[in-house]
Amino acid sequence: MASSYAAAPAADKPWTPPYCSVVAVDTCSFFYRVCSVCERTLLDSDTECRFCSRRTPNPGSKRLYRILVSVGTVDRVLVVVFFDRAARVLMGCSADEWAAFLGAQPSARELAGELLRGEMLRMTLNPSRRGNAEHLRVASVAPLRAGFRPVVDRLRRLRAAGAGTSVEQTG
Numbered sequence: 001m002a003s004s005y006a007a008a009p010a011a012d013k014p015w016t017p018p019y020c021s022v023v024a025v026d027t028c029s030f031f032y033r034v035c036s037v038c039e040r041t042l043l044d045s046d047t048e049c050r051f052c053s054r055r056t057p058n059p060g061s062k063r064l065y066r067i068l069v070s071v072g073t074v075d076r077v078l079v080v081v082f083f084d085r086a087a088r089v090l091m092g093c094s095a096d097e098w099a100a101f102l103g104a105q106p107s108a109r110e111l112a113g114e115l116l117r118g119e120m121l122r123m124t125l126n127p128s129r130r131g132n133a134e135h136l137r138v139a140s141v142a143p144l145r146a147g148f149r150p151v152v153d154r155l156r157r158l159r160a161a162g163a164g165t166s167v168e169q170t171g
């Protein structure tokens, strides 16, 4: 490529494009399950962590975010992955809380994608830890729009506005 503007990220260095705008959010899967003690990833078939269960009875599990998001920047669209810390900035709650929210309001899954679409973000992107062709990881994110509200805040407001005060009181 002749232009060096917004050049491709170096394979091993963080990259901070001037801005990114959200093109699409993969709303099929927001999170994955980990051991609540050591945070190792659990398989769907795992009831508990094989390592911690030797020392701790019922180590338990929790969810952490892993959200794939297509973002557009100066000259390209790319898919990046939001892990827990970065995802909380956009979502406004923990992954476990979001799972409970989805349980109570399944339509929030699609709505979350719609609410985030077009959001302008300043992000620092890190190469995949495994060093292969996987998606860039979001190391940090700051919304650029004045008055940005996380997804859960906006959904709660929508729900309160749309369904009247009775839902707000019980929810």
Ligand SMILES: [Zn+2]
Pocket: 035, 036, 037, 038, 039, 040, 049, 050, 051, 052, 053, 059
């Ligand atoms: Zn563990």
